[in-house]
Amino acid sequence: MTSIAVKTRNGVTRARYRPTWADVDLGAIEYNYAQVKRLVGKNVMLMVVVKANAYGHGTVEISQALEKMGVAYLGVATTDEAVRLRDHGIKTPILILGSVLPEEVKIAKDRDITLTLCSHEILNEIKRLTKHDTDSDTKVRVHIKIDTGMGRIGVWHEGALSFVKDVANEKCIALEGVYTHFSSAGRDEFFTNYQIESFEHLLISIEKNWIKIPLRHAANSIATVDFKRAHLNLSRPGLIIYGMYPKHTFPKLIKLKPAMSLKTKIVFIKDIPPGRSISYGRTFITQKHTRIATLPIGYADGYHRNLSNKAEVLVRGQYAPVVGKVTMDQTMIDIGHIKGVKIGDEVVLIGKQGRHEIRIEKLARLAGTIAYDFICSISNRVPRIYKY
Structure with a gap:
């Protein structure tokens, strides 16, 4: 079996022998970035969100590509994600979109990582750390998070002006941004407009108080x-x-181009007579003579168990149904209707093969979840192969 050369997180290249992998098309990332830039116009900058391993695509590799494209900002969820990018030489500004604990403030300050600020506890920790600093370059960069209806982290918009004033008065802080987040942009236009109006009212109040905050942001993918x-x-x-x-x-x-394709190869084929059960729980019983192929991928790789007896894959340019329960490491497909299939044939679980395509959005619906969840579930056991 041909091995796959994969670069590990510490930069060492080693072989992977299991024939399951994900192709990541950096050219598609570049195309989509250009499409979004075209949509928002030249006066709107982009903060591309690369949290959760860049939605399963590889945080470092995607961030490196985006940096070459001139992205203004990168958004991550945690201090660990931000530090990892700095460790790999990323110079682009990075905002931690989540709330941090006081002990994380120093590492953010030392590594030039921008903090989300929405509590006096973190404000006081910043003041404590910087009270003896005399160099203006040591200011801690922050974006204040405003809660306009998400009900998660952030200062409630009704009382946010007082907090903004407190932050703006601190010389140890570079108040670089203020932002909010929408809870229902995809399904509730009325409430989203309410959130926008609430945020706009706050921005007007901030300006009336002669407080200048360079960056103002609210739009996620849907709102964009x-x-x-x-x-x-x-x-x-x-x-x-x-x-x-x-x-x-x-x-x-x-118009967008999917950046990830999920692929594997057939490792076993069995002729099956009528009346035989396939996989755990005997949820699929063959009704006629057929051929069942086994794929070395399962729910431990992020191929959802809820796809059992629902999803299809592509083999030799044709659809083949998933039969029986998806197991931890293996999935079975019915190839009885496809001629010439043999061990070692490439199988596409996400992506294109021939004239057909399997999209993540459809698989997510079949699995009873959303595309965000599905793509982030593809585990580190699946090596990513980067291509342009």
Whole structure:
């Protein structure tokens, strides 16, 4: 079996022998980035969200590609994600979108990582760490998070002005941005507009108090496409950068290219008579003579168990149904209707083969989840192969 050369997180290249992998098309990332830039216009910068291993695509590799494209900002979820990017030489500004603990403030300060600020506890920790600093370059960069209806982290918008004033008065802080996040942009236009209006009212109050905050952002992927009013001067696309559509109407509004394909190879083929059960729980019983192929991929790799007896894969350019329960490491498919299939044939679980395509959005619906969840579930056991 041909091995796959994979670069590990510490930069060492080693062989992977299991024939299951994900192709990541950096050219598609570049195309999607250009499409989003075209959509928002030249006056709106982009903060591309690369949290959760860049939605399963590889945080470092995607960030390196985006940096070459001139991305203004990168968004991550945790301090660990931000530090990893700095360790790999990423110079682009990085915002931690989550709330941190006081002990994380120092590492953010030392590594020039921008913090989300929404509590006096973190504000006081910044003041404590910087009280003896005399160099203006040691200011801690922050973006204040405003809660306009998400009900998660952030200062409630009704009382946020007082907090903004407190932060703006601190010389140890570079108040670089202020932002909010939408809870229902894909399904509740009324409430999303309420959130936008609440944020706009706060921004007006901030300006009336002669507080200058350079960056103002609110738009996630859905709002980037559907709510131009929310673009402000910085947009935060995530899913659409990776070529997935968070709404079924979006293909008419913006053309994207999926960046990831999930592939494997057939490792076993068995002739099966009628009346035999396939996999755990005997949920599939053969009704006629057929051929069942085994694939070395399962739910431990992120191929959801809920796809059992629902999904299809592509073999020799034709659809083949998944039969029986998807197991931890193996999945069975019915290839009885496809001529000439042999061990070692490539199988596409996500992506294109011949004239056909299997999209993540459809698999997510079959699995009873969303594309975000599905793509982030593809585990590190699946090596990523980067191509342009």
